Amino acid sequence: AQSVTQLDSQVPVFEEAPVELRCNYSSSVSVYLFWYVQYPNQGLQLLLKYLSGSTLVKGINGFEAEFNKSQTSFHLRKPSVHISDTAEYFCAVSDRTGNQFYFGTGTSLTVIP
Amino acid sequence: DADVTQTPRNRITKTGKRIMLECSQTKGHDRMYWYRQDPGLGLQLIYYSFDVKDINKGEISDGYSVSRQAQAKFSLSLESAIPNQTALYFCATSGGGRGGGNQPQHFGDGTRLSIL
Numbered sequence: 001a002q003s004v005t006q007l008d009s010q011v012p013v014f015e016e017a018p019v020e021l022r023c024n025y026s027s028s029v030s031v032y033l034f035w036y037v038q039y040p041n042q043g044l045q046l047l048l049k050y051l052s053g054s055t056l057v058k059g060i061n062g063f064e065a066e067f068n069k070s071q072t073s074f075h076l077r078k079p080s081v082h083i084s085d086t087a088e089y090f091c092a093v094s095d096r097t098g099n100q101f102y103f104g105t106g107t108s109l110t111v112i113p
Numbered sequence: 114d115a116d117v118t119q120t121p122r123n124r125i126t127k128t129g130k131r132i133m134l135e136c137s138q139t140k141g142h143d144r145m146y147w148y149r150q151d152p153g154l155g156l157q158l159i160y161y162s163f164d165v166k167d168i169n170k171g172e173i174s175d176g177y178s179v180s181r182q183a184q185a186k187f188s189l190s191l192e193s194a195i196p197n198q199t200a201l202y203f204c205a206t207s208g209g210g211r212g213g214g215n216q217p218q219h220f221g222d223g224t225r226l227s228i229l
Contacts, residue, residue, distance in 0.1 A: 009153065021121060031214075032214050032215050034217055036217075036218075041222070041223075042222055042223075043117070043203055043205075043220030043221050043222050043223055044156075044203070044205075044220045045220070046217040046219075049215075049217055051215050062154070081177075090155065090156070092218075094214040094215070095214050096214045096215075097213075097214050098144070098207070098213040098214035098215075098216065099208060099214075101214070103155055103156045105153065105154060105155035106155045
């Protein structure tokens with residue numbers, strides 16, 4: 001069975017500071033990993049995904065994530081955040097078939113002016 | 114036009130009423146999902162469908178039912194609504210048929226449901 005743990009439920013950060021949102025997963029099989037963002041009153045949108053290859057994945061809006069197989073982690077980073085990055089962020093994992101997929105409980109990122 | 118459309122966007126109703134939430138998509142995806150979102154609990158999967166004839170229960174299916182009327186339409190029903198079903202409900206789709214683990218999910222904008 002798989003699971004996803006987002007270690008921080010809320011992350012406040014000042015504007016233009018760097019941020020890291022943590023995600024750990026557990027799985028005995030190869031997985032695909034995703035980060036989604038949810039802005040207020042909207043559905044989730046894909047930020048980036050790791051399928052294979054380079055462990056550093058770049059997404060939209062200047063975000064990137066690094067897949068670390070030995071630590072079973074997929075942390076999301078941005079070197080300098082903006083007010084507009086205030087949102088809920090979800091990490092998700094899927095097995096190869098897509099028959100088993102799980103979302104984390106989300107991290108609320110608040111960017112402080 | 115949105116690729117995944119949910120109707121209604123907001124609904125207030127009374128305990129015991131039957132409610133249907135509808136989802137339609139123009140992405141041509143085989144897979145469709147229904148989730149509910151509660152503060153601090155993230156997304157909980159209610160039902161999912163990998164094609165028109167394949168419907169599966171998720172982790173919290175009790176009190177809910179679904180119908181996959183066509184590839185593009187997937188509706189969620191609450192037969193007799195109760196207050197603890199008050200939540201934000203999302204429909205999502207993904208491609209890839211039966212081997213689609215690498216396909217991201219595409220979400221509608223949600224239905225905010227309040228049961229009094």
